[in-house]
Amino acid sequence: MIPRHLLIGVAALLLLVVSMGIYLRHMRRQAREFDSLAADEFPVAPPASGPTETVTLYVADDGAGALRARYAKIPLPGGRQQRAEELLRALLRIYQQPGAPHPLAPAADIRSIFLVDPGAAVIDLNAAFADQHRSGVLSEQLTVNSLVETLAVNVPGIQRVNILVEGKTRETLAGHADLTETFDVTTIVQAGSR
């Protein structure tokens, strides 16, 4: 015959084990959520202020091997340069979403854009943009075309575009697309339409 107090003690211990297990599971779930938040490498940029405008973003589609026009409403600041930067950051956000048709690295970012009169723009990408870009003629060319066309269509007056990486000229984006030359907007648009 098992003493009554021993039964109560064992039952209490079992209850404690079960409740500890539940608590442990809850803690693990919390830790996992925290890790996924920490791994989110989206660039932290101050939100743009200004009136919301509808813009045309030329989004690359690797499957179709072409650019697709997509309309988006984004807040755009007044200055041409800030406007250009916000445009391309909006484009980048599309590429950085899960399941994007033309994925880019989460850490990819536009460092700055310089608008040089008359009609020249210089896009300065960060190192992660180029270093983590997928290597391939089509993929790299679509990225270049997407940046150039989006900029040219939404910021009037841009005729030529140069692309730098971390402020320096880089031979290729990821082994194929030549970044040493100045891109002619008309040629890029014509090539896209062809």
Place this chain on the structure above:
Amino acid sequence: MRWTSMPQFSVPSSQLPVPRFRLRTENWELRTRVLAILSAIITLLTPLPSALPYAQPSADARRISVYSPVATYSLPVLERAGHEYVGLLELLEPLGRVSSQSAGRRWKLRYNAVDAEFAAGRTRAMIRGRDFDLTAPFLIENSRGLVPINSLGTLLPRFLGTPVNFHESARRLFVGDVGIQASFRLEASNPPRLLLNFSAPVNPTISTEPGKLRMVFRRDPVVSPGSESISFDSNVIRQASYSENNGDAELDITANQPLMASFSNDRRTIVISAVPQTPAAPSVAESPIASSPNPSSPNTGSSNPSSSNPGSENNGSENNAPKNPAQPPPAANTASSNSETNANSNFHRILAVVDPAHGGDERGAALTDSLAEKDVTLGFARLLRHELQIRGFAVAMLRDGDSTLTLDQRAAAANVARAGIYITLHADSEGSGARVYTALLPVEGPSNGAFHPWNAAQAPALPVSRIVSAAILAEMTKREFPVRASSASLRPLNNVSMPAVAVELAPGTDGIADLTSANYQQRAAAAIADAVASVRDRLMVQQ
């Protein structure tokens, strides 16, 4: 071509005799001006002692070449009283820590932990505390110690502690076991090819003259293959002879036809073959390979009247095409019968340059964890070469091994060969089928007469390039091979002056395995070759 820099000698300005006098003027402005003028004069005069007697030797100047595991370099040889001398400090400097001290007629030298003492005008020296006899008196000139070069074979081991092999008549000094061995193998192909295999990568200067191809090894410690002259049982390539002179080794290949050379096996193999006799492109025979990566480089001009390429980066084209244009190509598995008809009816052989993209250190895209783009493009290029050859094209591949070529070198090689068409091959793990690209030309200024900017050299040929691209698109579509055509800013497409396309091969229905499938690559290569053959007349007009 990579060259190690020639040592430059200079005397520190502190050692120059500076006239000592005192400025007595009280005028501060005048004093400053005089000091500035004096400083300028001293600055101008400082390099003179080093520049005048020890200037970089010309091609005819006597020199000694030193090959060691740590450095390869040449030094000027001075003649004094009928003996040849070299500066001992300069000779040892690239090999270790060295310092010297001159006091009157005595000259002390320390190399690493070895002390030596020489006396001007005396043949007896003291090295490591022991006597050493030079073959001619030691000389001191401008604080430099000069030793007779025919003493180097016994003198240097005292300092270096390693054996030294000195080819005295040719003035080539080998420190340790650095010699590069050469071997010859004649392949009885048509045309015959001579394979020169070296035990280490080499980088000779190659020049051609009627009946001879000359390779001069100035920076490579190539040693005699055993015999000074080797004869071959061939009607084309007759003989190879080895000689050494003035610090250089030289290999001459004698033939009864113009020869061309190309590198493979990471520059360990030089393939010598007869230049295909193409009446439409006579320059192929003269300079088959790129002479300079940059057409604006002064190196493109040849100082040798026999069409030599001094300083050339001969990473050029290997040509396995049958040389006789009158002979129809072997009709193996020709996919298109009208292609054969075209090949036979045209007298000219059009040279197609096939460029497997990437290579060597430049791996291209990582298609899988173990598969690099450079390997896929090479295999694909070999199949395309075969397909083009059986359709009557002479084909030159810019690399037929895992060698590194810059984009400029690739473009220069194609331009110098005056090819009829340039096809560069890429591979991608994403998408399906193939993509054909023509050049997306950058913004450039207008052309100046017959000259085009390097970055827009493709401009005149771009319309024909688009015709070729359209032909490939049509041919692949006809064969139900998924294909897409567009423009890309992909070098060196915009640097080549002939019709040029890039083809990027992507997986088919079997996924990434297709990229290494010979059957899949064969289908694509046959379609490309048929398309190129179908626009042969356009290429000839362009050429």
